[in-house]
Amino acid sequence: MMRPAMASPLTVRATPAELADRQQVIETEEKIESFPRLAAIIEAELAAAPSWLAKWRQFPVQITLRFGWAGGRREFVSVTGTVEARVAAVCQRCLQPFEYPVREGLNLLLASPDEVSVTAPGCEIWELDDAWLRPADIVEETLIMALPLVARHEDDKSCQLKVGPAAAEREDVTRPFADLRSQMQD
Numbered sequence: 001m002m003r004p005a006m007a008s009p010l011t012v013r014a015t016p017a018e019l020a021d022r023q024q025v026i027e028t029e030e031k032i033e034s035f036p037r038l039a040a041i042i043e044a045e046l047a048a049a050p051s052w053l054a055k056w057r058q059f060p061v062q063i064t065l066r067f068g069w070a071g072g073r074r075e076f077v078s079v080t081g082t083v084e085a086r087v088a089a090v091c092q093r094c095l096q097p098f099e100y101p102v103r104e105g106l107n108l109l110l111a112s113p114d115e116v117s118v119t120a121p122g123c124e125i126w127e128l129d130d131a132w133l134r135p136a137d138i139v140e141e142t143l144i145m146a147l148p149l150v151a152r153h154e155d156d157k158s159c160q161l162k163v164g165p166a167a168a169e170r171e172d173v174t175r176p177f178a179d180l181r182s183q184m185q186d
């Protein structure tokens with residue numbers, strides 16, 4: 001089914017100045033599948049995992065973006081807001097798929113390539129590729145950057161490795177070597 005993508009300010013291309021002039025606020029909920037580069041990364045990550053996270057493409061992405069002029073001067077466009085989502089990932093400890101929560105606060109200054117040396121305390125510089133901006137690209141890039149390098153269950157209770165016999169065995173195997181090493185150091 002085709003979605004009326006052009007209706008959303010998230011996916012319409014606009015110049016940053018236009019967005020700042022009208023102090024565009026985008027508050028919306030999308031789905032992971034609305035961000036194809038992100039979805040491709042997640043899909044590769046899940047390739048070897050069981051399928052109980054089959055609905056990961058439909059996981060919601062909560063988006064708030066506010067455009068304006070930084071410091072009230074019509075010089076640099078600022079973007080503030082939050083991007084919040086659950087991302088399907090595979091725990092690298094127990095190899096079980098799980099939902100990794102992402103919540104990123106945004107505080108960006110948009111700058112063209114010749115302006116990226118600009119610094120502003122507390123702000124990150126977002127380099128513009130061209131004169132046009134598709135706000136969805138900011139959301140997608142933010143989510144991709146927030147993906148963990150090594151995903152793992154944050155709490156040990158959820159992590160299957162802790163209760164599995166493999167963990168106990170491994171501890172038994174490694175301890176004698178550790179003891180031996182400490183004896184040799186004495």
Ligand SMILES: [Zn+2]
Pocket residue numbers: 091092093094095096152153158159160161
């Ligand atoms: Zn785990």
